[in-house]
Amino acid sequence: MSLTICLLQAIAFLDLLAVGLIVPLVPSHVRKMGANHIYVGLLGSIYSGFQLGSGPLIGSLSDLKGRKTILIMTLLICGAGYTILGITESIFVILFLRAVLGLFKQTQMLTKALVPDYETNEARQAEIYGKMAAISSAGITLGPVIGGHIVEDHPENGFTFIAAVCGIGFVVNAGLSYFLPKPLTRQKKKSRGNEEQAINLLYTFFSSIKQSFVELYKVEWSIYWDVFLFKALVGFAMGVYYSNYSLYLQSTYNLTPKYVGYVISFQGIIGSVSSFFIGFINSFYKKDEDYSQRNFHVFVLLSMSLLGLILSFNIYIYVIWLVPLAISNAIARLVTLEMVLKRSHGDHRGTLIGASNSVRSLAGVVAPMVSGYIGHYFGVRYVIYASLVSAVIGLSMSCHFRRKRLKID
Known part of the structure; x- marks a missing residue:
């Protein structure tokens, strides 16, 4: 492997390590500043909302x-x-x-885009x-542990230091x-002036905002709506769950930031291992050609896990239920994508993948706000019930489609 590729991998690792240090601590920090759960939800929604349209914008800018x-x-x-973020005392x-x-946080996308320039x-x-x-997964796993230790050892100025x-x-x-170094595959120079480039970027900015909605409009919903x-x-379900993850653990089980970091990292490790063995998991579903059985099992596992988390009476039981939750989440990402591609038969694959990403991004915008309102008006302990409701709806629907498929067969 070339030194350049190793350098790109180091950049990707350090990027998520830095993010893992601070992001899990932001909700607790904002709460200490006097913000309510609605503002905590806004933090996630605003970030996800700008991420929704910034990918195509930064990608176009990098091409130019x-x-x-x-x-x-x-x-x-x-x-x-x-x-x-660590210096300011203003919530706004x-x-x-x-x-x-x-x-602007598009480091992972840009590092992946650079790979073909060198290989x-x-x-x-x-x-x-x-x-x-x-x-990169190793970076996001280590970050919360290190950040939690620092904040616990230095509660007054630990967040500023991080x-x-x-x-x-x-x-x-x-x-x-x-x-x-300079890329091995050089881009073709485009003979366009600065004014034309500025117009192009301005157009890209506005078009990227509505791109997700356009992608969803292109989908033939009669075929793909269920997927x-x-x-x-x-x-x-997962967006709501993760929005108040740290606050939930601290308020329900009185965990310190250090142990919250351990729990977050543990779940990250289980998710990474599950993704790594996804081929082995798929080997048990050789006859499940339409992925309906896997989809049903995902929602069974997800619903059981969330119910187990709600009923957990100590942190040890809670951590045990995190294992099936992480596994079901990892499998779900692949199953829904494979279901879309299976039905597409090679047509409009790019549009469908784009629409799939838009659905995920839109859920990332809505979920933090919902969790914020629930946490504010009912309490942070009840946020996870919204995740369970979403999972149970998915379970009932997947069960219906599974039975329908069995009758056809």
Whole structure:
């Protein structure tokens, strides 16, 4: 493996390590500042909302100005944003910073886009992407543990220190990006003036905002509506669950930030292992050609897990139920995608994948706000009930479609 590819993998790892340090601690920090659960929900919704349209915008900008240049620029902006996050005492400034970070935090996308510039062999590219995903997962797993330890040891200024470390991490990443060599596959230079480029980027900005809705409009819902609904239900259930994850553990089980980090990392490890063995899991479903049985089992496992989490009377039982929850979530991501591709028969595959991502992103926008309102008016302990309701709806629907399929067979 070339030194350049190793450098890209290091950038991807350090990126998620820095994010893992601070993101799980933001809800608790905002609550200490006096914000209610609605503002906590807004933090997630604003970030997801800007992420919804920023991908095509940053991608287009990287095509025009160079992926390396845009990667360095976004890393420096994110570094400044996360640093200010630990200094400011204004909730509104934090909300604004979450919008800025949602717009520019596209490091993982840019590093993946850079791979073909340095490796032209498609088989090798797939191998690189797999290793990059595994290395990145290690970063997001380690981050919460380290951040939790620091905040617990330094409760007064620990968050500020972590924000500074996170900012430094992004600056270091920008420095590593600077040493990336010129790409082996050069882009064709486009003879267009600065004014035309500006117009193109402005058009891309507005078009990217509505792109997700356009993709959803293109879908032939008579064929795919059930699959996208399943994806939305899983995305909403997990989105609501993760929105108040840290606050739930602290208020229900009195966990310190250190142990919250351990729980988050444990669930991340289970999810990564489940994704790694997805081929082995699929070997048990050789006759499940339409994925209806797998989809039904996903919702069974998801519903049982969420019910088990609600009924858990101590943290040890809670952690046990996290295992099937992480497994069902990992399998669900693949099953819904495979169901879409199975029905497409090769037609409009790109549109369907784009629509699938839009469904997930829209669920990421709605879920934090729902959890915020529930947490504010009923209490953070009741947020997980919304996840359970979504999972049970999916279970009943998947059971219906499973029975319908068996009757046809």
